[in-house]
Amino acid sequence: MCDTCGCNITPGNAHLLRNDGPLARSADGREAITLLKGLLSENDRQAAHNREHFDRQGVLALNLMSSPGSGKTALLEATIEALAGKLRIAVIEGDLETENDAERIRAKGVPAVQIATGTACHLDAHMVHDALHRLDLDNIDILFIENVGNLVCPASFDLGHHRNITLLSVTEGDDKPAKYPVMFRAADVMLISKADLLAVLDDFDPAAAERHLRNLASRAPVLTVAARKQRDIDAWLEWLRTEVAAQRERVARRETLHPAVQSEGQALHANSGTGQPHRFVRLP
Amino acid sequence: MHELSVCQALVRQLDEIVQRERAIRITQVVVRIGPLSGVEAQLLRQAYPVASAGTPAAHAELILETLPIRVACESCGAETNATANRLICGVCGDYHTRLLSGDELLLAQVELERDELATASGRH
Ligand SMILES: Nc1nc2c(ncn2[C@@H]2O[C@H](COP(=O)(O)OP(=O)(O)O)[C@@H](O)[C@H]2O)c(=O)[nH]1
Ligand SMILES: [Mg+2]
Ligand SMILES: [Zn+2]
Ligand SMILES: [Zn+2]
Numbered sequence: 302m303c304d305t306c307g308c309n310i311t312p313g314n315a316h317l318l319r320n321d322g323p324l325a326r327s328a329d330g331r332e333a334i335t336l337l338k339g340l341l342s343e344n345d346r347q348a349a350h351n352r353e354h355f356d357r358q359g360v361l362a363l364n365l366m367s368s369p370g371s372g373k374t375a376l377l378e379a380t381i382e383a384l385a386g387k388l389r390i391a392v393i394e395g396d397l398e399t400e401n402d403a404e405r406i407r408a409k410g411v412p413a414v415q416i417a418t419g420t421a422c423h424l425d426a427h428m429v430h431d432a433l434h435r436l437d438l439d440n441i442d443i444l445f446i447e448n449v450g451n452l453v454c455p456a457s458f459d460l461g462h463h464r465n466i467t468l469l470s471v472t473e474g475d476d477k478p479a480k481y482p483v484m485f486r487a488a489d490v491m492l493i494s495k496a497d498l499l500a501v502l503d504d505f506d507p508a509a510a511e512r513h514l515r516n517l518a519s520r521a522p523v524l525t526v527a528a529r530k531q532r533d534i535d536a537w538l539e540w541l542r543t544e545v546a547a548q549r550e551r552v553a554r555r556e557t558l559h560p561a562v563q564s565e566g567q568a569l570h571a572n573s574g575t576g577q578p579h580r581f582v583r584l585p
Numbered sequence: 586m587h588e589l590s591v592c593q594a595l596v597r598q599l600d601e602i603v604q605r606e607r608a609i610r611i612t613q614v615v616v617r618i619g620p621l622s623g624v625e626a627q628l629l630r631q632a633y634p635v636a637s638a639g640t641p642a643a644h645a646e647l648i649l650e651t652l653p654i655r656v657a658c659e660s661c662g663a664e665t666n667a668t669a670n671r672l673i674c675g676v677c678g679d680y681h682t683r684l685l686s687g688d689e690l691l692l693a694q695v696e697l698e699r700d701e702l703a704t705a706s707g708r709h
Contacts, residue, residue, distance in 0.1 A: 331612060333696045334602070340595050340616065340624075340690045423587050454587035457623040457690070479670040483623040486672070515680045518656065518672040 344458055347426035351433065351461025356557050358438040361548040362446065364460055364560070366484065367468035368477075369450030372494040374402045375528040376468070376537070377445055381409040383538055388442040388545060393432045395424040396447050412436055423454035426461055442545055452481040464489040464544060465560040471495050471505040478513035486517045489561045490524060490540060497527040521561065588628035591690070592636035598692055599642035606697055611642040613696035617650045620669050621688040626651070645696075654687030 339345060355362045365373045373396065381390055392413040394403040403415035414432045416424065429446060438444065446462055448455040467488035469477050472495060478485035485491065491514055493507050511523045524536040551558060599611050618624050626649045637643045654667045658674035664685060665675030673680045 331696055331698050332606075332608075333613075333694055334606070335694045336602075336692050337617075338598065338692045340591055340598070340692055343594055343597065423590075425590070453623065457587060457591070482670040482672075483621055486621065513670070516671050516673055518680050518682045518684070520681070 341457065341459075344426045347430055348459035348461040351426055351430050352463070352557055352559075353461075354430075354433060354438065355444065355461060355463070356552055358441070359549065359552045360438050360441050360444050361464075361545050362444045362460075362462040363464050363466055363544075364446045364448055364455075364462040365466050365468065366448045366452070366455045366487075367450060367470070367494075368452050368473060369397075371450070371468040371470040371473065372526075372528055373447050373450070373468055374405055376492070376494060376526060376534070377406060377447065378409055379528040379532055379534050380445075380538070380541070381406070381411050383534060384541075385410075388541070389440055390443050390445065391436050391438070391441045393429060393436070393444065393446045395428070395449055397449065402447060418449055422449055422451050423458055424448050424460055425458045429460045443541065452477070452484045456484040456487045459560070462560065463548060463558045466490050466492060468492045468494045469510060471498050471502055471507075473505075475505050475507070475510040476513055478510065478517060478519075482517050485514055486519060487560060488514070488519065488521045490522050491519075492537060493523065493525040495527065495529070496525040496533065497530040499525075588624055589632040589636060591624055592629055592632040595633075595692060596636045596640055596642055599637075599645075599695065600640055602695055603641040603697065607699070608697035609641065609700050610698050611645045611695055612698050613646045613648065613694075614642065614692070615648045615650060615694035617652065617689045617691040617693045619652055619687040619689040620654055621684070622690040624690055650693065652686040652689055655685040656682035657685050658682050 367373055377392060384390060390411050392403070392406045392411060393416060394406060394413050395416045395418055396402045397418070403413040406413035414435045416428050416432050418424065418428070424446065436444070446460055465487050467485055469491060471493060493510060499505065499507070507523070507525060514521065514523060522540065524540060526537045527533045595616065599614065602608070603611060616629070618626055618629065630647060630649065633647050634643070637645070654669065654672070655664060656667045656672055656674065657664045658677060658679055659681040660679040661674060661677040663674055663676035667673070667675065672682060672684065674682050
């Protein structure tokens with residue numbers, strides 16, 4: 302087990318921990334119950350509640366995921382500057398506190414809430430819920446949630462957001478999608494970040510990165526961005542504008558949207574409703 | 586890495602079942618984890634004793650089942666086996682496929698033990 306990630310008890314789920322089960326006494330009658338219930342159904346319930354908050358207030362909620370240092374915060378800074386006076390932005394900052402990412406965002410004049418993740422390796426829906434109540438979402442168009450820099454854990458937790466944005470910086474290998482299929486399969490858009498460095502790095506091939514992504518049966522668009530140096534985030538800004546418009550239409554139609562991660566397998570093998578679990582007595 | 590928090594979510598569900606069923610303990614748990622669920626079976630197994638300590642699910646036998654990764658092709662209609670980082674159609678190679686199985690993260694079955702005396706006498 303990863304003993305540095307400490308994702309055991311997060312401030313957001315601590316209140317759910319109960320260890321006061323009934324006393325065990327010996328008995329014979331054993332019974333088996335089949336359930337087929339999502340292991341993270343509690344998180345999913347909270348995520349659905351968060352999504353209702355976002356939809357009611359007409360907010361587009363976007364979850365940013367990547368390795369540490371792939372340029373999530375730098376992209377947010379550049380995006381805030383570019384959209385100043387055009388779209389209203391707020392940020393929930395879940396990346397490591399010590400990086401002072403929330404301070405970097407606030408310095409751009411945008412409300413930011415830092416989640417005290419401690420050493421946790423992912424955000425969950427409860428943590429995001431606590432944070433969103435510390436923001437005034439009424440006057441916000443886009444809420445960015447910067448997840449913990451980690452290509453494994455964040456992919457498993459729905460936060461109630463509408464879209465997953467996965468960054469792959471050109472200083473990483475272009476085969477990252479093949480190495481972290483769960484994360485990259487969940488991407489609604491893949492951003493090849495630090496593209497200004499492509500000129501000096503000859504071992505990152507954007508076409509190869511996209512091929513690895515397509516091998517995951519992903520139809521997500523692949524965009525390149527440079528947030529520093531020769532800044533170029535035009536394609537990304539265009540994607541954002543389209544998504545904001547789409548969210549406004551959904552809200553008007555009282556519809557919502559889940560991140561694209563195809564969960565047909567999960568759905569096929571789970572009871573969709575909350576119907577009575579099928580039960581049978583186990584043969585000795 | 587996040588397997589401990591997943592395991593804690595599992596233990597909370599088991600706890601709820603114990604309460605709801607007025608059982609006294611859980612003796613066996615069957616969990617279905619797909620290779621694309623993002624959860625490592627080995628890490629989940631290691632986390633289980635830690636997460637379940639002191640609960641009615643402590644000491645339960647944990648059975649982890651895996652379903653194969655299968656995809657259905659939207660181009661040619663074939664249903665084929667796939668691997669975690671190659672989810673394209675096994676027949677025509679198209680990437681426009683749908684996952685049929687392999688991303689499950691499910692509590693499939695629970696075996697629990699009741700206090701028969703209490704049940705027989707109608708005491709709950
Ligand atoms: N050359 C270049 N460096 C970048 C770019 N974006 C971020 N960086 C650098 O990469 C490092 C990590 O960036 P940061 O935004 O903190 O990454 P995060 O951990 O994903 O939030 C910093 O030193 C940034 O200056 C970029 O577009 N081009
Ligand atoms: Mg950051
Ligand atoms: Zn972890
Ligand atoms: Zn095919």
